Amino acid sequence: MKKIALLLGALSLVSSVAYAKEVVPAVEEVTVVEETPVEVAAAPMLRVTNVGQYLEFDNTSGGEDIGEGVHFANFVGLAYGDKWTFDFMARKTWSMDTDDGIHSADHRLDLDVWRHFDNVSLGFRFRNQDEFDRYYLRTKYNYGMFSGWIDAAYQSNNGAYDHEDAYYVEAMPVVLTYGPAYVGYYFEADTWAVNTVKTADVDNGGTPGFEHNYRQQLRIGGNLYSGEKLNVGLEYRWQFDTDTEYDEKYATKGWQEVDTNHIFVLSAAYDLTENFNINGYYQYEMRDYDRKGDNNPDKDDNYYGEFCIGWKYTF
Numbered sequence: 439m440k441k442i443a444l445l446l447g448a449l450s451l452v453s454s455v456a457y458a459k460e461v462v463p464a465v466e467e468v469t470v471v472e473e474t475p476v477e478v479a480a481a482p483m484l485r486v487t488n489v490g491q492y493l494e495f496d497n498t499s500g501g502e503d504i505g506e507g508v509h510f511a512n513f514v515g516l517a518y519g520d521k522w523t524f525d526f527m528a529r530k531t532w533s534m535d536t537d538d539g540i541h542s543a544d545h546r547l548d549l550d551v552w553r554h555f556d557n558v559s560l561g562f563r564f565r566n567q568d569e570f571d572r573y574y575l576r577t578k579y580n581y582g583m584f585s586g587w588i589d590a591a592y593q594s595n596n597g598a599y600d601h602e603d604a605y606y607v608e609a610m611p612v613v614l615t616y617g618p619a620y621v622g623y624y625f626e627a628d629t630w631a632v633n634t635v636k637t638a639d640v641d642n643g644g645t646p647g648f649e650h651n652y653r654q655q656l657r658i659g660g661n662l663y664s665g666e667k668l669n670v671g672l673e674y675r676w677q678f679d680t681d682t683e684y685d686e687k688y689a690t691k692g693w694q695e696v697d698t699n700h701i702f703v704l705s706a707a708y709d710l711t712e713n714f715n716i717n718g719y720y721q722y723e724m725r726d727y728d729r730k731g732d733n734n735p736d737k738d739d740n741y742y743g744e745f746c747i748g749w750k751y752t753f
Contacts (some may be wrong), residue, residue, distance in 0.1 A: 482519030485753070489514045492718075492748025499740040504534035507543065511748075525550035544568050550576075557581055563589070570595045572606060586611045586622070593629070605630040610657070619660035624675070627652040634685050647688030653696070654679040659703075667709045675701035684731060692732030700724045718747035 496507035511529035518524070531544040544567055552561040563574035571594045578587035588609040595603055606627060613622035630650040659673030677699035684693060705719035721744040727737040 484516060484518045487515040487517045487523070488750055488752045490748055490750035492746055494744060494746040496742075496744050498742045500738075502533055502535040502538065504536065506533050508532045508534050509546075511546075521554050523550075523552045523554065525552075552576075563591075565591075568596070583615050585613045585615065602634075603632045605632065617660075618664070619658075621656070621658045624655040624657050625652070634688065646690055647684040647686065649683040649685055651682045652680070653677055653699075655701075669707050671705045673703040673705070675699075675703070677701065682730070686731060689731055692729055692734055694727045694729050694737045697726050697728040713753070714749070714751050716747070716749050718745070720745050 490513055492509075492511050492513075494507075494509040494511075495505040496509070497503075497505045509529050509531050511527055513525065513527040516524040516526075525548070527546070527548040527550075529546040529548075531542075531546070533541045533543045547564075547566040549564045550561060551563075552559050558579045559577065561574075561576035561578075563572070563576060565572040565574065572591040573594075574589050574591040576587070576589050579585060586609070588611055589607070590609075591606040593604040593606050606629065608626045610622045610624050613620055628651045629648075630652070631648055634647060634649055654677070656676045656678060657673060658676075659671060661669060662672050663670040677696070680696045680699070682693060682695040701721065701723045703719055703721045705717070707715050707717040709715045721742075723742040724739070725742060726739045729736045
């Protein structure tokens with residue numbers, strides 16, 4: 439009987455365990471998947487990058503003793519993202535002489551837009567002055583030792599007595615830089631008339647027969663001193679070719695052409711803080727002249743000087 443009782447007890451225990459396995463559900467393993475957060479790029483913002491002012495004095499020997507051109511300018515730089523930059527400059531010009539006094543002479547407004555790529559930038563400039571408006575297409579590049587820039591513009595003249603509309607080109611297409619020194623070729627077609635004017639109001643500055651005016655230079659320069667706060671540079675410009683041309687069938691008088699021109703530019707910049715600096719330059723030109731179109735004598739040699747000082751704050 440004891441054996442039967444033990445056997446029945448064992449069977450009862452086995453059946454209880456089997457029943458429990460059928461009744462209790464199995465626990466499912468849950469896998470937690472962690473998702474990597476997606477970074478959302480910040481939208482580009484228009485921001486101010488720099489502001490500044492400068493004061494410039496232009497003086498030719500024998501002219502106004504303070505300056506035939508005294509310029510005061512304000513400028514601001516903007517950026518939109520990493521690829522677009524904008525520059526705005528407003529300038530007022532006076533002629534100043536201790537005997538003749540101060541007279542308003544001109545104004546200038548520049549609006550610049552640049553689109554930057556890896557090594558090349560493309561730009562547009564609108565320039566407004568009293569006597570003309572210019573519309574520029576611009577480009578510049580930088581590949582290490584080699585760099586350069588070209589500005590080409592259409593000039594719409596506002597004066598009724600002036601020559602007709604003109605083309606304008608200024609460029610340093612090739613600049614070779616090695617260490618602190620550089621050498622480059624410079625060209626400026628200051629004015630290239632679209633059409634030659636046969637008649638003009640000479641009494642008011644008209645220029646009948648005008649065709650073009652251009653110059654070519656070799657420029658050599660570099661840093662004379664580079665310190666923690668002060669930087670000083672010097673540039674020499676040899677103007678080896680100039681040409682001012684009129685159609686003598688329509689020209690009413692002869693004209694002076696700058697025959698040779700040696701130019702020196704001394705520049706400096708001093709950092710008062712990490713963001714604020716004072717900068718300036720002095721330019722000195724030695725000029726002689728060659729008269730064309732008649733038998734009158736050449737103009738006497740003279741000099742031309744520019745002195746400019748300004749400040750700039752970079753954000």
